[in-house]
Amino acid sequence: MHRDSAVQEVRVRSVRVPMTEPHKTAGGIVAESPLILTDVVTDSGTIGHSLLFTYTPAALKPTAELIRNIEPLIKGEPLAPAEIEQKLTKKFRLLGTQGLVGMALAAIDMAMWDALARIHDLPLVRLLGGSVKPIRCYGPVGFDGEEGSARAAERAVSRGFRGVKAKIGYATVKEDVNVVRAMRKAVGPDVAIMVDYNQCLTPAEAIARLRVLDDEGLVWVEEPTLAHDYAGHARVSREARTPIQCGENWWGILDMRHAIEAGASDLVMPDVMKIGGVTGWLRAATLAQANNLQVSSHLWPEISARLLCCTPTAHWLEYADWWNPILAEPLRVVDGIAIVEDAPGSGVEWDEAAVQRFVV
Structure with missing residues (x-):
């Protein structure tokens, strides 16, 4: 052995x-x-x-x-x-x-x-004592305005995704709402829609906008204010009916603990790179379970899909194909579900010919 x-x-x-x-x-x-x-x-x-x-x-x-x-x-x-x-x-x-x-x-x-x-x-899932489970994926939508966001959401759903997440934070809340409604019209009533402000609002602005967005049936609003303003996020969370999602910018388990203690996030979304790799993720999953918080992932779909299989309160996988060109076996998604293969390891394998084309 x-x-x-x-x-x-x-x-x-x-x-x-x-x-x-x-x-x-x-x-x-x-x-x-x-x-x-x-x-x-x-x-x-x-x-x-x-x-x-x-x-x-x-x-x-x-x-x-x-x-x-x-x-x-x-x-x-x-x-x-x-x-x-x-x-x-x-x-x-x-x-x-x-x-x-x-x-x-x-x-x-x-x-x-x-x-x-x-x-x-062994596959990483089995090494960690887990088993392969269906992990729902959502597709990304950029800061693309009404028409562009609707088209991107429609494309994602046509590929089988049952959820989409859009970047918002336009000049006015009316524009934010128009983007959400254009997406809803494009994908229908049964597709989950999330939005991400990328930290661009003050807590007061976030509260004002969420009073309007609360009527749009969103699954979550992500990082409306600065990622490490835990008190600010807690204020927003108390005022909003829509769940607040944070976590992609937490550095390690201590940041996560401080955010949870502050009541800064109704859901959690660790980033496997920033939370401390596989070791950090396992601790984050345990902390989330202890606090009855659902866990989604940020980027890293190959390894994140496997880690979510070992996460008791797994929620959504964020899917992005940004580094597929250099992977020998990119993560497959079928009917909106991540397919975790049974090959040994974490799912990361290089396409060496492609790597050589892009190497710095």
């Missing part, structure tokens, strides 16, 4: 993958995926993979260097991801484990879990 497998090497590459369609948000346009590919190589020859999305190309080089600089701290260590996570957290306690450091630690954690599953010839 390779019980003595140890970390032998960490390999890091950076790629920039153009998006088929630029994704518009209230905060700007995302036109490409700046990605870091991390491979953890064990002394048994098994290789585990992970992927980081750095949002901006400016973060590619420093994040890649951080991962390389962490290699000496884990080289020769037994392949025990949770144990190594504790060791690295202690090493970085004074500097902190948020931002680029947190991303680098998550890259290593995810790759180690992938390697461990491969060594035991």
Whole structure:
């Protein structure tokens, strides 16, 4: 069973993958995926993979260097991801484990879990003690105005998605409502609609807008105000009938705990990279269950689908195909349900020819 497998090497590459369609948000346009590919190589020859999305190309080089600089701290260590996570957290306690450091630690954690599953010839779901379950997916809609949002929502539903999430935060709440109503008209009454403000409102503005949006039957309103303004989000949550969704910008389990204690979010949506990789996600899922909070995912559909299968209060998977071009086996979605394959590992496998085309 390779019980003595140890970390032998960490390999890091950076790629920039153009998006088929630029994704518009209230905060700007995302036109490409700046990605870091991390491979953890064990002394048994098994290789585990992970992927980081750095949002901006400016973060590619420093994040890649951080991962390389962490290699000496884990080289020769037994392949025990949770144990190594504790060791690295202690090493970085004074500097902190948020931002680029947190991303680098998550890259290593995810790759180690992938390697461990491969060594035991198990899918990650089974390694974690779970079983494959149907996970509902929703499709993304950008900051595309009434007509563009309606068309994008209709396309998603035509592909089988039973939920869609739109970016809003237009100049007036009337424009926000018009976008939601255009989408509803396009997809019908039975499709779930969520909206995301991308943190663009003050708490007072959010409360005023939600008094209007509360009548639109939305599943949630995501991050109406600044992600770490827990008191502000709690104010909005108290005033709104529509559930508030937060979590994609929580760095680790402590941020999540503080948000929950403040009553900042009615639902939770951790990001596997920011929450601390697989190890961090497992803790987040436990905390959510203890507080009776439904858990959705942010990006990372391949690994997130598997982690949601192991999450007692799983809700929705956010689906995006932004890095499909470099994956050998992108996540399949059939009739709006993520199909988690039975292959060993976390579902991340490189298409090496494609990687070479986009490598920085």
